[in-house]
Amino acid sequence: MAVQEKLVIMVTHGPEEPELATIPFAMAGAAVASDVDVVMGFQGEGCLLVKKGVAETVAAPEFAPLGGLLESIVELGGKLLVCSPCVKSRGLSEDDLVEGTEIVAAARFVAEVTSATNSLVY
Amino acid sequence: MTETHIETTQELDARGLLCPMPVIKTSKAMKTLEPGQVLKLLATDRGSIADIPAWTESTGNELLDWHDEGEFLVFYVRKGQET
Numbered sequence: 001m002a003v004q005e006k007l008v009i010m011v012t013h014g015p016e017e018p019e020l021a022t023i024p025f026a027m028a029g030a031a032v033a034s035d036v037d038v039v040m041g042f043q044g045e046g047c048l049l050v051k052k053g054v055a056e057t058v059a060a061p062e063f064a065p066l067g068g069l070l071e072s073i074v075e076l077g078g079k080l081l082v083c084s085p086c087v088k089s090r091g092l093s094e095d096d097l098v099e100g101t102e103i104v105a106a107a108r109f110v111a112e113v114t115s116a117t118n119s120l121v122y
Numbered sequence: 123m124t125e126t127h128i129e130t131t132q133e134l135d136a137r138g139l140l141c142p143m144p145v146i147k148t149s150k151a152m153k154t155l156e157p158g159q160v161l162k163l164l165a166t167d168r169g170s171i172a173d174i175p176a177w178t179e180s181t182g183n184e185l186l187d188w189h190d191e192g193e194f195l196v197f198y199v200r201k202g203q204e205t
Contacts, residue, residue: 030142030173033149034180064143072146 006037008112008119014045015058021049022060024122025069032076039112040073043083046122047090050082050098074100081108128186128198131159137166137194144170145177148199152183155201160186163197170195 009028013020024040031038042050049055049066056067074080080101087093087103094103113119134151136144144165151161163174171188174197178185182202189196 026142029146030177033142033146034177035149062140064140068143069146072143076146076149 003117004037005035005118006039006116007031008039008041008116010041010043010109010113010119010121011046011049012044013122014048015054016045018058018066019060019063020122021046021058022063022066022069024120025066025073026063027120028073028078029064029069032073032078038073038078039081039116040078041081041083041109041112043086043109047082047086047092050080050101051092051096052098055098070098074098081112083109128160128162130162130198131155133162133164135164136170137164139165139167141167141169142173143167145173148174148177149181152181152199152201157201157203159201161199161201163199164194165197166194168195170197174199 009024011024015021028038028040055070058066081104082097082101084103084105132151132155134147136147144167148163155161175185178199182204184200184202186198186200
């Protein structure tokens with residue numbers, strides 16, 4: 001039986017860098033569409049992308065808009081994890097985040113990455 | 123112009139959608155088909171020329187044929203047994 005592929009994608013750029021914010025979502029979208037398990041990890045400015053209402057405002061030329069990508073990724077089973085200190089330092093709480101987003105800390109990210117078949121960092 | 127006669131079960135119009143939405147929409151549509159059934163996909167994203175064959179190969183589906191209509195691309199994807 002083939003090993004289930006799992007891809008972890010770390011996102012460290014936010015709305016201030018629309019292309020670098022969008023590319024990880026494009027990769028995640030293609031991965032969930034290819035039946036790969038996907039975990040997206042948001043750190044630094046990247047955590048702003050899972051703040052409610054923000055993804056819908058980000059679009060990079062020639063890429064699908066980020067809002068629709070996020071929706072599709074979640075619909076196809078992608079998981080969203082966000083860094084606890086990064087969220088707190090920006091004055092955000094769980095209620096401010098896209099539904100289903102899990103607030104985690106470093107050890108959980110390490111566990112996700114070490115159990116993945118591949119990981120990408122943006 | 124290539125004339126292709128392939129019996130299709132469903133048509134997906136992904137024209138105007140940008141990377142990677144054609145692949146995402148194709149994946150969703152294929153989940154509604156039975157093995158052996160064929161999806162006809164229309165797309166304008168030129169990246170689909172590389173993406174759809176890569177996607178079919180990695181997911182166990184089969185790209186039966188594709189051609190360029192000029193204004194858009196047409197792909198015929200047959201659902202595999204184990205998808």
